[in-house]
Amino acid sequence: MRRRRSIGVLLAALICAVVLAGCGGSADSAAGSSADKAAASESETKQTEGDRKMTIRIQVGTEHFTARVEDNASVRALEELLPLTVDMSELNGNEKYYNLQEQLPAKEEQVGSIRAGDLMLFGSDCLVLFYKDFQTSYSYTRLGRIEDVLGLEKALGDGSVKVTFSPDN
Secondary structure (H helix, E strand, O other): OHHHHHHHHHHHHHHHHHHHHHHHHHHHHHHHHHHHHHHHHHHHHHHHHHHOOOEEEEEEOOEEEEEEEOOOHHHHHHHHHOOEEEEEEEEOOOEEEEEOOOOOOOOOEEOOEEOOOEEEEEOOOEEEEEOOOEEOOOEEEEEEEEOOOOOHHHHHOOOOEEEEEEEOO
């Protein structure tokens, strides 16, 4: 009789241990599952933000252009200044520039070639909008690019021109 009782107690203890271990594992799995879900949700949010089309609107006279912008600190700082209307000066027959009153974060790189529609930062305070393609040895921080440049060169004209940069909502 004692032997059966001992086996019964041992069996009951073993069952409790298995059940408790199972519960602990489930709790850990549930917590891990919640953490995994939160991480996946955060990853999806970041991916969605990275995939979303970030743009700014550029108005020159009556012409409107849309620039797709980079996701970098320079652009985020520029967006804080928008809307921004400036008188851009002519330089080299291929670009308009404006010296900002404040410096933006810069991460310059040798770009090699410029394409019409490129919006760049020269140094940390010179906003440059290019309207012709050419090769360059200068370094710039990429801000964005007007993809449809039809009419851009004509709109910018020969001399200084008033340009408005605004959020594209």
